[in-house]
Amino acid sequence: MPWLSPNVRVVEGGDVIALVTEDDALMIEPAVPGIRTVLTELRGGCGEETLAACLGPQLAARLAQTLRERQLLLDAPLSAEPVDATERQAGWLALHVADPAEAQRRLARAHVAIVGVGGIGSVLLQHLAAAGVGRFSLLDPDVVAPGDLNRQYLFRRGDVGRPKVDAAAEAVPDATVRRWRRAVGDRRDLDVLRAQPPDLLALAADSPLRALETIVAGFAADAGVSLTMAATGLERGYWGPTLIPGETACLSCWRADADAGLDPLQSAIASDPGIPTPFSFGPVNSLVASLLARDAVLLLAGASDVHSRGARVVVKTRRLHFVVRGCAPCSCWNGGRPGG
Numbered sequence: 001m002p003w004l005s006p007n008v009r010v011v012e013g014g015d016v017i018a019l020v021t022e023d024d025a026l027m028i029e030p031a032v033p034g035i036r037t038v039l040t041e042l043r044g045g046c047g048e049e050t051l052a053a054c055l056g057p058q059l060a061a062r063l064a065q066t067l068r069e070r071q072l073l074l075d076a077p078l079s080a081e082p083v084d085a086t087e088r089q090a091g092w093l094a095l096h097v098a099d100p101a102e103a104q105r106r107l108a109r110a111h112v113a114i115v116g117v118g119g120i121g122s123v124l125l126q127h128l129a130a131a132g133v134g135r136f137s138l139l140d141p142d143v144v145a146p147g148d149l150n151r152q153y154l155f156r157r158g159d160v161g162r163p164k165v166d167a168a169a170e171a172v173p174d175a176t177v178r179r180w181r182r183a184v185g186d187r188r189d190l191d192v193l194r195a196q197p198p199d200l201l202a203l204a205a206d207s208p209l210r211a212l213e214t215i216v217a218g219f220a221a222d223a224g225v226s227l228t229m230a231a232t233g234l235e236r237g238y239w240g241p242t243l244i245p246g247e248t249a250c251l252s253c254w255r256a257d258a259d260a261g262l263d264p265l266q267s268a269i270a271s272d273p274g275i276p277t278p279f280s281f282g283p284v285n286s287l288v289a290s291l292l293a294r295d296a297v298l299l300l301a302g303a304s305d306v307h308s309r310g311a312r313v314v315v316k317t318r319r320l321h322f323v324v325r326g327c328a329p330c331s332c333w334n335g336g337r338p339g340g
Helices: 035-044 048-055 057-069 087-093 100-109 121-131 164-171 187-193 209-223 251-259 264-271 282-301
Strands: 009-013 016-020 025-028 111-115 135-139 176-180 200-203 226-232 236-239 311-316 321-326
Touching: 016 035, 035 048, 048 057, 087 100, 100 282, 111 121, 121 135, 121 164, 121 282, 135 164, 135 187, 164 176, 187 209, 200 209, 200 282, 209 226, 209 251, 226 282, 236 282, 282 311
Parallel strands: 111 135, 111 200, 135 176, 200 226
Antiparallel strands: 009 016, 016 025, 226 236, 236 311, 311 321
C-alpha cells in the first residue's frame, strides 16, 4: 500500500496542482477527474484499487509510476513523533528508499570495518553509529594525542594516551565493536576480519596512501566485500571510489581510467602522493568524513544514489569546488576477485 511522503506538500495555484519538495515540484493538471481525492487518499495510504477506481487503471498506474520515480511514494508510513534516536532521519531516508523502516533495520544489521580511527575514521564512526549501524570492526595502531583533538571529536582530553580503538569503542556504546590495535602493512593484517566479514570496509588511514589502497582493496576483493575510502589535505579532500564486487570497476581499472591522459609529471604525482601533511583543519576533515558517511549509510540501506559508487568525489576546499572522477564497471571481478 503506497503512502504519499510527508516530505511532500500539495500546493494548488492557478491551473495546476504541484507536489512540492524542498528541491523539486511535480505539476499535475487539476482538471483530471478524481486527482484531489487520490492525493487525499494517498496521505493516509491507499491501495492500487482505490487509485484505479478514482482515475482509471491506466492513469492510476502512470501516476503511481511517476510518483515512485520522483521518490514521492513510500511503501510504509512514517511516524511524525520520534520514538528513538534514529526516528528523525526516517524522513531523510524516505528521499532515497521506498521503505525507510526496512532501511533502518538494514542499518542495524550492518557491519562496517574501519581502518584508521583518526581525522576521517573517528568522524565516520561517530556518524554511522548515530545513524544506527549496529556493528563495527576497528583497526588503528595509535594512541590519542593532544594534536588529534582539533578534529577527532570522538575523543576527549581524558583519552590522551589511550589506544584510539579502545576510546572509540567506548564512545559508541550502543553498537557492538571489535577492535585491534594494529597497523595494516600487508593483506594478512586484515585476516582478523575474515571470520565476520564486514558489509563495508572503509579505508580512513593515509600513510602510505597508495600502498594502503592496494592492500585494502586486495583484501576486500578476496573477501567479496564492498570498499570505500577517504582522505584530506590542506586544500582538498576526497571520498571514494566506493567499489562493489561485480557492480563497479575494481581498483586497478579505476586507477587506470583516472590516470588516463595524464602527462608524465602528473602520472608521477598520482603514483606517489607523498607524505601526508602534518597540518589539519577540523571542518575540512568533518566535511569529507560526513559526505563519506552519507554514502555509506545509503549503500548499507540499499539505496541506489550513492555518489561515490565507482567514483571518487574530490572537493577543493579553498574554493569549495567538487569534481567527480568516475569509471564504468569492469569485467575483472571473478567471484569477488579483480583481475590484473
